[in-house]
Amino acid sequence: MPVKLTEKERKELLAQQSRARELSDTYLDCRSLGHAWSQCAPDRKPQFGELQVFQCTRCLSIRDDLVSSKYGELLSRGYRMAPGYLIPKPEDGTRTFSAAALRAERRRRMSERVFAPVIDWPAPLGEEPETIPARHRNRPPVTRHAKNGANK
Numbered sequence: 001m002p003v004k005l006t007e008k009e010r011k012e013l014l015a016q017q018s019r020a021r022e023l024s025d026t027y028l029d030c031r032s033l034g035h036a037w038s039q040c041a042p043d044r045k046p047q048f049g050e051l052q053v054f055q056c057t058r059c060l061s062i063r064d065d066l067v068s069s070k071y072g073e074l075l076s077r078g079y080r081m082a083p084g085y086l087i088p089k090p091e092d093g094t095r096t097f098s099a100a101a102l103r104a105e106r107r108r109r110m111s112e113r114v115f116a117p118v119i120d121w122p123a124p125l126g127e128e129p130e131t132i133p134a135r136h137r138n139r140p141p142v143t144r145h146a147k148n149g150a151n152k
C-alpha cells in the first residue's frame with residue numbers, strides 16, 4: 001500500500017477501519033488470519049463423490065469440499081458461514097475490508113487482549129526437554145534484567 005493515499009483511498013480505508021472496529025475478536029481473527037479449519041464427520045450425504053466437511057475452530061463456519069471418490073479432485077467447495085459473519089458489500093463497489101484495515105484494528109486491540117504464550121515445540125523423540133540446545137527451541141533466550149542505569 002502506498003504511504004501517500006489519495007482522498008478517495010483515505011476515505012475507503014477509514015470506512016474499512018470502522019467496519020473492522022465492529023467485528024468481534026473471533027471474526028477479526030478469521031478475517032485477518034483465515035479460518036482455522038478442522039475436519040469433522042460429514043453431517044449429510046452427497047449425491048455423488050465424497051463429502052469432506054471442515055469447521056472453523058474459532059468462528060464455527062463450515063466448509064464443504066466435494067471430492068471425487070476416484071482421484072480426489074475437488075469437484076466443488078461450498079461454505080456455510082456462521083451467523084453474522086457475512087456483511088453486505090459497500091454499495092460504492094469498494095472492498096468491505098482490506099488487509100491493512102484489519103491489521104490496524106488488530107494493532108488497536110493489542111493492548112486490551114490477553115494472548116496465550118508461544119507453546120514450546122515438543123522435544124525430539126528420546127530427548128529430555130532440558131537437553132534441547134537453545135537454537136532448537138522456539139523460545140527466545142532469557143534476557144537478564146539490566147542493573148539500574150548500567151545498560152541504558
Ligand SMILES: [Zn+2]
Pocket residue numbers: 030034035036056057058059060061
Ligand atoms: Zn473462522
